[in-house]
Each structure stands twice: as structure tokens, then as C-alpha cells.
Amino acid sequence: xxxxxxxxxxxxxxxxxxxxxxxxxxxxxxxxxxxxxxxxxxxxxxxxxxxxxxxxxxxxxxxxxxxxxxxxxxxxxxxxxxxxxxxxxxxxxxxxxxxxxxxxxxxxxxxxxxxxxxxxxxxxxxxxxxxxxxxxxxxxxxxxxxxxxxxxxxxxxxxxxxxxxxxxxxxxxxxx
Ligand code: NI
Numbered sequence: 164x165x166x167x168x169x170x171x172x173x174x175x176x177x178x179x180x181x182x183x184x185x186x187x188x189x190x191x192x193x194x195x196x197x198x199x200x201x202x203x204x205x206x207x208x209x210x211x212x213x214x215x216x217x218x219x220x221x222x223x224x225x226x227x228x229x230x231x232x233x234x235x236x237x238x239x240x241x242x243x244x245x246x247x248x249x250x251x252x253x254x255x256x257x258x259x260x261x262x263x264x265x266x267x268x269x270x271x272x273x274x275x276x277x278x279x280x281x282x283x284x285x286x287x288x289x290x291x292x293x294x295x296x297x298x299x300x301x302x303x304x305x306x307x308x309x310x311x312x313x314x315x316x317x318x319x320x321x322x323x324x325x326x327x328x329x330x331x332x333x334x335x336x337x338x339x
Pocket of ligand 1: 263264306309
């Protein structure tokens with residue numbers, strides 16, 4: 164049974180630690196991935212990384228679909244990512260919204276590469292090499308940052324790019 168965990172909040176030291184690689188994808192990693200999907204789903208996340216549930220390992224999940232927190236998100240198959248590497252990132256960047264379950268109540272406009280090529284292991288241990296672009300690339304890089312002890316706040320160029328959640332939703336709604 165997957166469990167829903169408390170999510171570590173900004174300021175907790177686990178969010179600033181560099182996470183440990185996974186040497187063996189055993190039952191405990193399968194459980195961890197189930198717990199990550201359940202916890203992200205409960206919180207309407209687009210993804211969540213293991214350090215956010217206080218497990219400092221190089222694992223995250225992508226759970227990208229339209230939700231109350233990301234009404235305009237595309238849909239991607241649920242993806243477990245273990246020991247990821249960013250092989251290539253486009254020079255072209257786009258400044259768009261980031262948000263984080265560990266930093267509730269605010270959103271920020273953060274520049275990130277529009278396209279990335281990555282390698283990671285799936286739950287079967289096989290290496291996958293693939294490309295992501297747009298929102299999926301943004302979420303992948305955001306979750307990967309968590310494994311390096313970083314958050315989206317570390318990429319903000321100007322304090323004016325940070326807004327409250329309520330204001331973010333108002334702007335998405337077409338408000339000026
Ligand atoms: Ni996050």
C-alpha cells in the first residue's frame with residue numbers, strides 16, 4: 164500500500180542535501196516510488212523528489228497532467244526516474260512558472276532550457292535515454308534540482324518574479 168507522506172518544507176535541511184545514488188533497485192525503491200506517486204497525487208503535484216519526503220536518494224517521479232495546481236499542464240505517462248543525468252540542455256531558455264510542494268503559497272517565473280536530453284534508470288533497472296521539452300523539461304529539471312539540494316528559488320533572477328499562489332492563478336485566468 165502506497166503511503167502519503169508529510170512533505171518537507173523550505174528550511175528543512177534535507178532539501179539542501181545532495182542525495183545519494185541508488186545502487187540497487189530493490190523492493191524498497193519500488194515502495195519509495197509508489198509513495199512518491201501517492202504523495203504527489205494527493206497534493207496535486209506535477210512531480211516530487213525523494214528528498215521532499217525526507218529520503219535523500221536520487222529518485223523522483225513525474226506526474227504531469229492537468230490539475231488544480233497546473234490547470235494548463237499537458238499529459239505525460241507517469242514516470243519513475245532513478246539516478247538521472249542531464250546529458251544536454253538547449254541554450255534556448257524560457258522563463259515560465261515554477262512551483263514546489265515544499266514551498267507552498269508562492270510561484271515564480273524561472274528561466275530554464277526549453278529542451279533537454281536525459282538518461283535515467285526506470286524501475287526495471289534499464290537505462291532510458293530520452294528528450295523532454297516545454298513543461299515536461301521544466302518539471303524534470305525542477306525535480307533534478309531537488310537531488311542537488313536546490314529549489315526554484317535559487318534560479319530566480321528578480322524578486323519581482325515571485326508571486327503568491329492566488330495571484331498566479333489570477334494571472335493564469337487571464338487577469339493582468
Ligand atoms: Ni519542488
